[in-house]
Amino acid sequence: MKLVLAVLCLAVGASAWPQWLSDSPPDLAHRQQTVNRLLYRSTEPLRFDELEAAAANFHPDADTSLYKDDGVAAKRLLKELEDHRLLEKHHWFSLFNTRQREEALMLFDVLMNSKTWETAVNNAAYFRERVNEGEFVYALYAAVIHSSLGEGIVLPPLYEVTPHMFTNSEVIQKAYTAKMTQTPGKFRMEFTGSQKNPEQRVAYFGEDIGMNVHHVTWHLDFPFWWNDAYGYHLDRKGELFFWAHHQLTVRFDAERLSNNLDVVDELYWDKPIKEGFAPHTTYRYGGEFPTRPDNARFEDVDGIVRVRDMIIHETRIRDAIAQGYITAADGTKIDIRNSEGIDHLGDIIESSLYSPNAQYYGALHNSAHVILGRQADPHGKFNLPPSVMEHFETATRDPAFFRLHKYMDNIFKEHKDSLPPYTxxxxxxxxxxxxxxxxxxxxETFFEDFEFDLRMAVDSSESVKEVAVSATVSRLNHxxxxxxxxxxxxxxxxxxxxxxxxxxxxxxxxxxxxxxxxxxxxxxxxxxxxxxxxxxxxxxxxxxxxxTVPDVPSFQTLITEADKAVAGSSDFDFAHYARSCxxxxxxxxxxxxxxxxxxxxxxxxxxxxxxxxxxxxxxxxxxxxxxxxxxxxxxxxxxxxxxxxxxxxxxxxxxxxxxxxxxxxxxxxxxxxx
Structure with a gap:
């Protein structure tokens, strides 16, 4: 994945041109600088000369020898673009939307199939100006993570690249006012809810922006759509899905016990969703994140998923656990009464492309995110945008996320309890x-204030000067x-x-x-x-x-340090932050x-x-x-x-x-x- 980002460096600056015309990719500082520039104000046109030139003059299908797949992915995406089938700019993007995910992965395919850094950067610049911003950012992040050319590149914190996904709408509005009145500001972000809501006591956990980054990055590192044709196998992916989410669940329970609350109960398809959720968050484009009232009952989501399907797939998975084997698509039996069984079980519960029989066992986890997220508008009557449950960046903000994962965690426990105890x-x-x-x-633990940049949350203009705007939020430390x-x-x-x-x-x-x-x-x-x-x-x-991982340096720090390193005044040594998972x-x-x-x-x-x-x-x-x-x-x-x-x-x-x-x-x- 790092491959793609490396390619992006091409647009870095005049000094970078000789490097990207060479046989090997540019050094890390140049690659980091290019990725920074591709992600800088991703909702606005490119503003760096070399990248602008690439976006205007590069033709993705002009030379198919530049690609590992002879240009198949590039031609496919260009055809979709020419036929006006791609999601427009200035529109929300959700990975759980099947068509939008397909489009983002079309770009990911182009980047992953680029043979050289130069080709990848040219493609990134070209399509950045033409595809939906959310799809672009997702494809680029995924490519940097999984391409060898991205080795060592530090991806800027998503809460500064796409701050609307992490910041309350009240704070965003204050940032816009500060920009318009040319008054720098630092604004406190409070957690959602009120003291009348017991869940407010643990909001600091689910709404922690570092925890949100961990969750979305884990799903970027181990995406359910991953195909080994991209170059390697994600070892024990199903088991890692179980373990990472099990650990999120038990950590949440420990926070609840710390705050005199019962451990979280699981969701039931035939019982009301006890806790509602009002996210107090707005999309950059497309309206507010939907609110779910208390005690909502599950309804079918028209044309997408039915409650009965969830029950059927759960029953089939529990039958597999009881019988000790999974039935593959070809009818063969896969034994799960062993240490490898948890890996197969994780593959079918999520389900990922590694699932041996997705048609029979369904996609319990992914479908559950959608059905839970759509309960504010299950029939599409109000044309609401996706809820927080339909984005990995925001899902843990909703207390029902942990009820959902307690439900799946109990299925995994049922399997683990079916195995003989260790001798x-x-x-x-x-x-x-x-x-x-x-x-x-x-x-000893304590709360501290953390400040992050909001400049990417407000539009820029040549006629209005930049002003410093940031948010501060309380977060747990020890x-x-x-x-x-x-x-x-x-x-x-x-x-x-x-x-x-x-x-x-x-x-x-x-x-x-x-x-x-x-x-x-x-x-x-x-x-x-x-x-x-x-x-x-x-x-x-x-x-x-x-x-654990340390805090990723701020986007501005990455920009400053990469620019200094490219200018030759320092080294770019940020290897300690190369992973956000x-x-x-x-x-x-x-x-x-x-x-x-x-x-x-x-x-x-x-x-x-x-x-x-x-x-x-x-x-x-x-x-x-x-x-x-x-x-x-x-x-x-x-x-x-x-x-x-x-x-x-x-x-x-x-x-x-x-x-x-x-x-x-x-x-x-x-x-x-x-």
Whole structure:
């Protein structure tokens, strides 16, 4: 995907032209600069000379030797453009709209099939001026992520590229007023709802713009439309779909417990959707995001999805779990009563193109997003635009998102519970003894203000000067801390250290049993280490977690630093931010409580010898591979995700008697007001 972006660099500036005429793509700084310029004010015409020239003079089908597919994708998109079949500019775009998704993927195909950086950039510039802005941004982001030419490019934060998707309409309106009155402004963005709504207590989680970016980026990294013909297989994609969303769900439950709320209940197709949602958000073009009242009942969405279909597909999936196999499209049986079964199950529940029988099992997840999102206007009577549920950027804002994923998570749990519990031999690590576990530093959370740029939210004009406009929002953060483990080994061994944080009590203060609690555990970290014979003292900083990523630098920072690097006054070294898929590192800890909320810190040291990349992983500290894998490579851990807590533990002695496992009780404290 990075391929496409690299191509874009062509339009960077006069100094870039000699580079993109060479056999190899430009350096990272030039490629970053070009991508910045292609995304800058994406709803307005290009304003950089070389890119403007490419958009005006390049002919995508003039030389089909420039493409891996002999220009088939480029000709197809041009034909759709010439026949006026493409979505117009200044119109909302939703990936869940079948036709709009097809159009965005037509452009993605063109970019992915471009042989050179120059060809990709020329195509990006040409079609940026001619296709819908939302489709362009989606295709470009996806191409940068999946093309080899995009290696190292940092995609600007989406909340600054498409701020309407992340910012309340009240703030957007204030930004427009500031621009028109030429008065710079910084505006506070509040979470939706009011104190009368209990869900307001956890709005900081679902509406966190960093969490929103993680969710949309995960679906860009592992898109349901992915075809291996693009160049590689997305290893364990179905299982990653389960695990990433399971972790979102248990994290949300931990936040609810932190705020004296019950854990979220699942959705039921035959019961009302208890919580309504008013997003207070407006599309840049096309009206407001629809509001759903409390206690709405599911209705068929005309011409798209019926409630009965959801029930039928759910029944077929549950039958597959009960029978222990999935029936493929050719009638063969795929065994799922094994560690690989969860991967197949994830493929059919989503469903992705990896589903072995999409016609029979349907697309439970994708259809559920649509049917839930359309309940404000299921029959199209008011011609409302899509709801927040029909965009991965905005879906977690709606509390019903978590009810929906609790519903699917319980289906996955039904499968996991059908598998035999791990034996002491499977859980154990002979010769390795975890003798002590502890944490240095107080586990303390707090709210802080975060400021982001809103200049892309308002239109520009040659007759009106730019003014600084930004939004500030309160967000969760925590103090840094360090894990400390003492491990004794009878020989030198490759080991994986798995760290979980599990709520200890339910909303009534009752202590969870080991079996009840293990499904609620938050995976805090997973890392590889080389154990020496004898005593080992292992320390691991919270900031090094393989679950999290740091904040992406602001769009303006990326522009400034790339321009400086191109001018030769500095290097562009932002490799630490090249991935946005991962929980924000400031949200590693749940909020906790002012008096300290109890959690079980569970640690398991397991054998890493079978992991092919253990040597490299022992030196890695920044790759968010736990929920996001490694691009184009096999998932680094050979064990099931969540091991050894992913299966039933009817007898906790089996787990605790293996002295490579241990737990201790810790408290997470919340400091300050919210």
């Amino acid at each position: 002491a031999e499977e859980i154990g690590f002979p010769g390795v003894h975890l003798t002590s576990i502890g944490v240095e530093g107080k586990l 103090n840094d801390f360090t894990y400390k483990f003492d491990i004794k080994s009878d020989a030198a061994k490759h080991a994986v250290v798995r760290v979980f944080l599990c709520p200890r009590r339910d909303s009534n203060g009752i202590i969870y049993t080991f079996e009840e609690g293990r499904w609620n555990c938050i995976e805090m970290d997973k890392f590889w280490t080389k154990l020496a014979a004898g005593d080992n003292h292992v320390e691991r900083k919270s900031s090094d977690s393989s679950v 991962g929980i924000p590192n400031r949200m590693l800890l749940p909020k906790g409580s002012e008096n300290g909320m109890e959690f079980a810190l569970v640690v398991s040291v397991t054998d890493g010898e079978s992991d092919e990349q253990h040597d490299a992983l022992e030196d890695a500290t920044t790759e968010s591979h736990t929920q996001c894998g490694i691009h184009g490579e096999k998932y680094p851990d050979h064990q099931p995700m969540g091991f050894p807590l992913d299966r039933r533990i009817p007898d906790e002695r089996v787990f605790l008697s293996s002295d490579n496992n241990a737990y201790t009780i810790v408290k997470v404290y919340f400091k300050g007001e919210h």
